[in-house]
Amino acid sequence: MKKSLLVSLAIASLFSTAQAAELTGTLKKIKESGTVVLGHRDSSIPFSYLADGSKPVGFSVDIANAIIDEVKKELGLPAIKVQYNLVTSQTRIPLVQNGTVDVECGSTTNNIERQQQVAFTNGFFKIGTRLLTKKTSGIKDFADLAGKNLVTTAGTTSERQIKKLNEEKKLGMNIISAKDHGESFLMLESGRAVAFMMDDVLLAGEMAKAKNPADWAIVGTPQSSEIYGCMVRKDDPAFKAVADRALVNFFKSGRVNASYTKWFQQPIPPKGLNMNFTMSEGLKALIAKPTDKSAEQM
Amino acid sequence: MNYHWDWGIFFKSTGIGQEIYLHWFITGLGWTVALSLSGWLIAMLLGTVLGVLRTLPQRSLSAIGTAYVNLFRNVPLLVQLFVWYFIVPDYLPEPIQTWFKQGLKPEISGFISVVACLGLFTAARVCEQVRTGIQALPRGQINAALALGLNPWKTYRHVLLPQAFRIIIPPLTSEFLNIFKNSSVASLIGLMDLLAQTKQTAEFTANLFEAFTLATLIYFTLNMSLMLMMRWLEKRVKVPGLISLGGK
Amino acid sequence: MDFSSIVSALPDLLQGMLLTLKLLVFAVAGGIALGTLLALARLSSNRLLSFLAGFYVNYFRSIPLLLVITWFYFIVPFMLAWATGKMHPVGAFASSLVAFMMFEAAYYCEIVRAGIQSIPKGQVNAAYALGLNYHQAMRLVVLPQAFRKMAPLLLQQSIILFQDTALVYAVGLMDFLNTARSRGDITGQLHEFLLFAGVIYFVLSFIASRIVLRLQSKLAVGQN
Incomplete structure (x- = not known):
């Protein structure tokens, strides 16, 4: 009894001093520089995108702000300067690794392969990879794409899935890898590709931006089920713990619902279109039981 | 900082079919070479025509050459590429437009856009070199040719251009090396050239250093050997009595 | 074509142009400084x-x-971390700036070298005879004349650099071109925005190269 009490006392004292003095990694860097660098996207509608000006908006940006608030609390800083750093699907992982970006909240799938390179916070969205196509194109599923042009965004899980599928099933598809989702959609809209493969919700976001949203449809059997998380550096458990806690609080306090409604069920910039995207059972489960595991690990 | 060095990465499987990463670099290099050579062909043909135009006594003809050079030299290469890739295809007449966008494989239509861009961009530079080369020749050459009864076409074809080309080998060499390097902008529109393959390898393997080092080595070796080759050629074809123009 | 969105995007575009110009000014200054050192080293x-x-x-x-x-x-961030054992936030701007400076220095070096070599050897000898040391001879006699001679070439190279700054698109820096592209993408008017950007680049480069031409003929007169 006595011994365990001593130990716990020791641990408690260690904890309080550790918190005050022994900051490490990203937290230390933020404390010293008073700045946090947030990785954001250009056209991941409605998660992280540039609606007007150079400040990103979206559901993931709300989450990033929740994380920044939690960091402020943790460090006892009244204000932290937020520096925005635009990333693409291809650059986001190296930029988190090499210290350019402290936290990336966009539309990044948490998977085992990426966990070798970076760490993921608790998940905040669940998606499946599908196809966006013109209603009149006659494309119903992946099998209809044999010999046709398909566009996807470079550096995404979709890109890998489709390249593999194309090779295994010998579909003879021509795969265009565009730089970002906006450019992928441009390829689709201008008729260079008959379908755009991507996370279903991002496809819905691109539709919301289209000149005539009613012309487009999301089709096809989901090729995977994936969970989005924010990326932080690997081997920095202190910072990850703060970020995870921020997400738990964001979920528990119900702020998640307000943010969800704002981005998925109300008119959003730039065109004031409503995505009318009801909350999936998968997301409800993530909110009820936060986890930093990838879909494959569940 | 956790970084896992692995120089054997190039021999590992990409996870797509039977490929290893080295294959990506080889196909990438193939695209880069194809882009540079095709672009160069356009640049040389068009650049020579424009260069000749600029040396003609007719004001209106030389104005065409001047306008071309001004336009293509004052707009960034990347903007020109976006124009050829994103804008021009949308204004092609039907049914060429549909054929270009859907009938052709995407890498072929992308290739055509980049080649047009590189070729027309470099033509402006070749034009200036050809003009300088012709103007560097002694005035007496033209007069002698005309006195011999050659018409202007024959004067250029048999007297002026062959000599001009020989003295502008050094600046043309650097223009060729430029087109070779400039072809890397293809990676920005998703064409899988050497740089794009490098970026993709870096992204798939997380071995940035190794991937970029190999790419640098390839570009460096090719450029240096081309440069040495051209220096040798320059010595071989030197016109006695004429100094070659310093090309840097 | 519909250019209406460009008007409302003008403040953003101006912001982008300021970034482009900032990058240009620093890269030119750093590139010429490093290029001059390299030229001196090459001639050493x-x-x-x-x-x-x-x-x-x-x-x-x-x-x-x-x-x-x-x-x-x-x-660059990896190298800095290895060198100092600490993580430094190096953004796209800083790393692009370093890239431009180091890359352009190689080109400026060749211009400066040619400039130095164009100064008659007698001048250096005269400087030495007057009791100046190497540094003084270079700084007071050779370099001022060389820079005067090569000013047009240095400026020409800087106009090329101005156009090359557009390549920061690759690393997502919001320069003039990337801002135009991004605004064009979100408003569905990519064509208009890209053409607008092209016209602006053209006007600026064209005016700058006219000025260089004028300077060139002025200097040529001054020398004779």
């Missing part, structure tokens, strides 16, 4: 120094600028 009687400078120049002249920009973007 120290074999090793001149070999290293020569290698540097050949190295950067034989790889694409785009490769340098991309590679620096990913690698």
Whole structure:
């Protein structure tokens, strides 16, 4: 009894001093520089995108702000300067690794392969990879794409899935890898590709931006089920713990619902279109039981 | 900082079919070479025509050459590429437009856009070199040719251009090396050239250093050997009595 | 074509242009400074120094600028962390700036070298005879004249650099072109925005090159 009490006392004292003095990694860097660098996207509608000006908006940006608030609390800083750093699907992982970006909240799938390179916070969205196509194109599923042009965004899980599928099933598809989702959609809209493969919700976001949203449809059997998380550096458990806690609080306090409604069920910039995207059972489960595991690990 | 060095990465499987990463670099290099050579062909043909135009006594003809050079030299290469890739295809007449966008494989239509861009961009530079080369020749050459009864076409074809080309080998060499390097902008529109393959390898393997080092080595070796080759050629074809123009 | 969105995007575009110009000014200043040092090293009687400078120049002249920009973007933070044992926030701007400076220095070096070599040897000898040392001779006699002679070439190279700054698109820096592209993408008017950007680049470069031409003829007169 006595011994365990001593130990716990020791641990408690260690904890309080550790918190005050022994900051490490990203937290230390933020404390010293008073700045946090947030990785954001250009056209991941409605998660992280540039609606007007150079400040990103979206559901993931709300989450990033929740994380920044939690960091402020943790460090006892009244204000932290937020520096925005635009990333693409291809650059986001190296930029988190090499210290350019402290936290990336966009539309990044948490998977085992990426966990070798970076760490993921608790998940905040669940998606499946599908196809966006013109209603009149006659494309119903992946099998209809044999010999046709398909566009996807470079550096995404979709890109890998489709390249593999194309090779295994010998579909003879021509795969265009565009730089970002906006450019992928441009390829689709201008008729260079008959379908755009991507996370279903991002496809819905691109539709919301289209000149005539009613012309487009999301089709096809989901090729995977994936969970989005924010990326932080690997081997920095202190910072990850703060970020995870921020997400738990964001979920528990119900702020998640307000943010969800704002981005998925109300008119959003730039065109004031409503995505009318009801909350999936998968997301409800993530909110009820936060986890930093990838879909494959569940 | 956790970084896992692995120089054997190039021999590992990409996870797509039977490929290893080295294959990506080889196909990438193939695209880069194809882009540079095709672009160069356009640049040389068009650049020579424009260069000749600029040396003609007719004001209106030389104005065409001047306008071309001004336009293509004052707009960034990347903007020109976006124009050829994103804008021009949308204004092609039907049914060429549909054929270009859907009938052709995407890498072929992308290739055509980049080649047009590189070729027309470099033509402006070749034009200036050809003009300088012709103007560097002694005035007496033209007069002698005309006195011999050659018409202007024959004067250029048999007297002026062959000599001009020989003295502008050094600046043309650097223009060729430029087109070779400039072809890397293809990676920005998703064409899988050497740089794009490098970026993709870096992204798939997380071995940035190794991937970029190999790419640098390839570009460096090719450029240096081309440069040495051209220096040798320059010595071989030197016109006695004429100094070659310093090309840097 | 519908250019209406451009008007409302003008403040953003101006912001982008300011970034482009900031990048240009720093890169030109740093590039010429480093290029001059390299030129002096290349002309130095120290074999090793001149070999290293020569290698540097050949190295950067034989790889694409785009490769340098991309590679620096990913690698500069790693190198800094290794060198100092601490993580430094190096954004796209800083890494692109370093890339431009180091890359352009190789080109400026060759211009400066030619400029120095164009100064008659007698001037240096005269300077030495007057009791100046190497540094004084270079700083007070050779370099001022050389820079005067090469000013047009240095400016011409800087106009090329102005156009090359557009390549920061590759690392997502919101310069003038990337801002235009991004606004065009979100408003569905990519064509209009890209054409607008092209016209602005053209006007600026064209005016600048006219000024350089004028300077060139002025200097040529001054020399005779």
